[in-house]
Amino acid sequence: MNTVATKINTDGLIYRRLVLHNHYSPEQQMCIERTVNKLLQHSTSADRPGMLLGRIQSGKTRTFIGVAALGFDNHYDMTIVLTKGTRALSQQTYERLNKEFRSLREDDVVQVFDIMTLPDNLINYELDQKLIFVVKKEMNNLQRLRAALFETYPQLAEKRILIIDDEADFASFGFTKTKAEIIEINRIAGHIDDLRKNLKQVDFLQVTATPYSLYLQPEAYTFRHSDRTFKPIRPAFTELVPVGKGYIGGEYYFKESEEDRSLASFLYEPIALDELVVLKKEDRRRFKIEQALSSQKIHSLRQAIVNFMVGGIIRRWQDEKQNKRPRKYSFIIHTEQAKASHGWQEAVILSLKAQLVSALDQEPLILDSLVRQAYENIRRSLKRVNGDVPKYEEVKYHVYYAIGHDHLMITKVNSENDMNQLLDETGELRLRAPLNIFIGGQILDRGITIGNLIGFYYGRNPRRFQQDTVLQHSRMFGYRPLEDLAVTRFYTTLEIYEVMKTIHEFDTALRNAFERGGQEGGVVFIQKDASNHIIPCSPNKLILSTTTTLKPFKRLLPVGFQTGYKTYIAKTIQALDRSILQHRVDQPFLLDVTEATRIIETIKTTFDDEAAKPWSAQTFISTMEYLATLGKGKEAGKVWCIVKTDRQMARVRKNGRWEDAPDTPRGKDSELTLAREVAQYIPALILLRQNGEEDKGWRDTPFWWPVLVTPRHTPTTIFAES
Structure with missing residues (x-):
C-alpha cells in the first residue's frame, strides 16, 4: 500500500543538484513535484498508472528524469525506465540518464545501468545506492530484469521501486494493429504486470504524447445501439508536461x-x-x-x-x-x-x-x-x-x-x-x-x-x-x-x-477535451452501419486516415475537386438553382436535414472525381445528419442554411495550394460570421454559387460549393467513414 505524503521533500541532495545543473523552469518543477506527490498518494499499477502527458519532443524525458530524482529524495530506492524496443532509443535514454546524473554517479549516490550489461557481482555498497535500470520493452531485456530482481539480487525486490514506462503507447492496446503486433504487445504487457505483482512496493508512471492510447481503452468492445458515448478507462492521475517558449x-x-x-x-x-x-x-x-x-x-x-x-x-x-x-x-x-x-x-x-x-x-x-x-x-x-x-x-x-x-x-x-x-x-x-x-x-x-x-x-x-x-x-x-x-x-x-x-486535428480535439476536463463525459465515436444509421463505434477499430474530427465551428468542405463539363452538368445546376433559390436567401433560414442531404447528393453528381481529388460526400452528409439530431424544438432535425451567389473564387491559390476558403471569413455580413452566429446547437450549411470561370481553373460553368460549419456546442466527436 502507498503511504500518503502530506509534504514531499524538495530540498534533498539528488533533486536539488539536478535542478541546479539543468535549470528547470518553475513550471517544470511544479509539474515534477505534483507528479511525485500524487505517486505517493495514489495506488498505481500497470492497469491504473499515473500519467505524465506531454507533446512530441516537448521535454517529457527531461521531466521524468526530474521525477526520478525527486522520487529518490522521497523514499524510492530504485527506478526502472522502460523504453521502446529499439536499441537506438534505449541507448539514447541510457546516455541521457548517465549525463544528467553524472556528478551523482561520481559521488556514488546514484548508479545507472543498462539491464543487458548489468554486472553480476554488484556488492552491497553499490546496491545500497539509488539505482536506475534502463530496460527495453523486449522479452530478452524483461527476462534479464526478472533474473536481476528475483535471482541475482533478490534484495532489490524488497526495495521501493518506481517503474517509468516511457513512450507508453507502444505497450498499450491502442488502435488497430496486426495479429503479430497484438501478440507481442500482450506478451510484453503481461510480463511487465507479472514483474509488478511480485515486487513488494512498486508504483507505476506512464509517459506519453499520445493520450488516446490510454484514455480511450475500452473496458469492453460491445456497445448498445442507443449508447453513443464511449466510456474510457483512465489513469489514476494525470500531470501535463508544460510546453516552454519556442x-x-x-x-x-x-x-x-x-x-x-x-x-x-x-x-x-x-x-x-x-x-x-x-x-x-x-x-x-x-x-x-x-x-x-x-x-x-x-x-x-x-x-x-x-x-x-x-x-x-x-x-x-x-x-x-x-x-x-x-x-x-x-x-x-x-x-x-x-x-x-x-x-x-x-x-x-x-x-x-x-x-x-x-x-x-x-x-x-x-x-x-x-x-x-x-x-x-x-x-x-x-x-x-x-x-x-x-x-x-x-x-x-x-x-x-x-x-x-x-x-x-x-x-x-x-x-x-x-x-x-x-x-x-x-x-x-x-x-x-x-x-x-x-x-x-x-x-x-x-x-x-x-x-x-x-x-x-x-x-x-x-x-x-x-x-x-x-x-x-x-x-x-x-x-x-x-x-x-x-x-x-x-x-x-x-x-x-x-x-x-x-490526425493532428484528432489529437488536438482529444487533448483539448481532456485539458478542459471534458474526458469525464467520454468522447463520441460514431460511424454509419450497413442500413445507413449512425451508430457508436469502437476506437480500437479506427483507421485514422478515414476519420473526421468534429469540434466547435469546424468547417467541412470539398477541396481540390473539379466540376464536370458544362454540357454534362448544366441541367443539374439549373435544378439546384430552383431548389435552393426558392427559399428566402437574403438571410439564414432553417432547412430540413433531409432536403439538405438531397442538395449535397445532387451537388456531388456535378463533380468529376476522375479529373481531380475525389470528395467524400458521405462524411459531409453523415456529419450533417448527426449534428442535426442535436437540435431541439424548432431546430430539431434541421440545419441553418446560408446562400450566396455570383462568386468568383479560383480553384488554386497563388502559392500553388488548393483553395480551401470559398466562404468569406471576415466582415459583419460574411457568411462565416453569420454561420457562427446561428450555429449554436445545429450546424450551418453554406451554399456558394460559383461562376466557375475557366481563367480561375474551372470548366467555364457555374457550380455550387458547399461548406458545413459545426455548431458552437459540438461535443468532441470522431466520425469514422468506414
Whole structure:
C-alpha cells in the first residue's frame, strides 16, 4: 500500500543538484513535484498508472528524469525506465540518464545501468545506492530484469521501486494493429504486470504524447445501439508536461502553415506521388540514376536537398556573423520501411551528390539555376522574420565550396547494428558534417532525437497510418529557434499532408477535451452501419486516415475537386438553382436535414472525381445528419442554411495550394460570421454559387460549393467513414 505524503521533500541532495545543473523552469518543477506527490498518494499499477502527458519532443524525458530524482529524495530506492524496443532509443535514454546524473554517479549516490550489461557481482555498497535500470520493452531485456530482481539480487525486490514506462503507447492496446503486433504487445504487457505483482512496493508512471492510447481503452468492445458515448478507462492521475517558449508542433505544421501571413506558410512543399514510386525501387523505365541532376522524376527531392544545403549554409553564415560556432544541420528522408528502398534512395542521392560535384565544372548553368531557385525560396521566408540574408553570390560561393569540399554527409539508418557508430555521446544521431542527410525507416520514427533538423522529406503510406505511429514520425516537432524555422521545409504529397492534418486535428480535439476536463463525459465515436444509421463505434477499430474530427465551428468542405463539363452538368445546376433559390436567401433560414442531404447528393453528381481529388460526400452528409439530431424544438432535425451567389473564387491559390476558403471569413455580413452566429446547437450549411470561370481553373460553368460549419456546442466527436 502507498503511504500518503502530506509534504514531499524538495530540498534533498539528488533533486536539488539536478535542478541546479539543468535549470528547470518553475513550471517544470511544479509539474515534477505534483507528479511525485500524487505517486505517493495514489495506488498505481500497470492497469491504473499515473500519467505524465506531454507533446512530441516537448521535454517529457527531461521531466521524468526530474521525477526520478525527486522520487529518490522521497523514499524510492530504485527506478526502472522502460523504453521502446529499439536499441537506438534505449541507448539514447541510457546516455541521457548517465549525463544528467553524472556528478551523482561520481559521488556514488546514484548508479545507472543498462539491464543487458548489468554486472553480476554488484556488492552491497553499490546496491545500497539509488539505482536506475534502463530496460527495453523486449522479452530478452524483461527476462534479464526478472533474473536481476528475483535471482541475482533478490534484495532489490524488497526495495521501493518506481517503474517509468516511457513512450507508453507502444505497450498499450491502442488502435488497430496486426495479429503479430497484438501478440507481442500482450506478451510484453503481461510480463511487465507479472514483474509488478511480485515486487513488494512498486508504483507505476506512464509517459506519453499520445493520450488516446490510454484514455480511450475500452473496458469492453460491445456497445448498445442507443449508447453513443464511449466510456474510457483512465489513469489514476494525470500531470501535463508544460510546453516552454519556442516549442513547435502540429499547430505550426498543420494550422499556422495555412495562414498566408504566417512564417509557417513557407513550410510545406508538395511532392508528386509518382516521385515516391520512383524512390521505392530501381526501375530504369521510370528513372535513370545517371540523370539525377536533371530528371523531372525526382524534381522535388533534388530541390529539397539543394534547399537544405542553402538553408543550412545561410544559418551557418548567420552564426559566424554573430561570432558563434557554426552549427551542423540535418535533413531526414523517410518514405519506406523496406531496407532495399533505403539502399536505392542512398544510391540516388549519392549519384546526385556526385553529379553536383561534376556540375561545378561541366554544367555550371544547371547548378547555378538550382542554387538560385533555392536561394529565392529560402530568402522569402527569411525576410518574413527580418533575418540577415547574405547576397546570392556569397551563398553561391559557400554552396559551391561545400559541394567541392565534401561537406554533405549521406547516412543510411536502417539497422540497429549501426547504432553504436551513428549515435553521439548524448544518444542523438551524430552530426558528422556541416550538412547531414539521414535516410531510414522505422528506427527514425521511434523517438530518436535528431539535432538541428531543417528538412523533412516524408512519404509513408497514409492508408496504413495509425495515430501513435504517425505522431512519432514527426521528428520535426520540438523546440526550434525562429531562425531555423525560417529555413525549414517539409516535403510530402498533398494526400499525406491532409491525412497528417486529420490526425493532428484528432489529437488536438482529444487533448483539448481532456485539458478542459471534458474526458469525464467520454468522447463520441460514431460511424454509419450497413442500413445507413449512425451508430457508436469502437476506437480500437479506427483507421485514422478515414476519420473526421468534429469540434466547435469546424468547417467541412470539398477541396481540390473539379466540376464536370458544362454540357454534362448544366441541367443539374439549373435544378439546384430552383431548389435552393426558392427559399428566402437574403438571410439564414432553417432547412430540413433531409432536403439538405438531397442538395449535397445532387451537388456531388456535378463533380468529376476522375479529373481531380475525389470528395467524400458521405462524411459531409453523415456529419450533417448527426449534428442535426442535436437540435431541439424548432431546430430539431434541421440545419441553418446560408446562400450566396455570383462568386468568383479560383480553384488554386497563388502559392500553388488548393483553395480551401470559398466562404468569406471576415466582415459583419460574411457568411462565416453569420454561420457562427446561428450555429449554436445545429450546424450551418453554406451554399456558394460559383461562376466557375475557366481563367480561375474551372470548366467555364457555374457550380455550387458547399461548406458545413459545426455548431458552437459540438461535443468532441470522431466520425469514422468506414
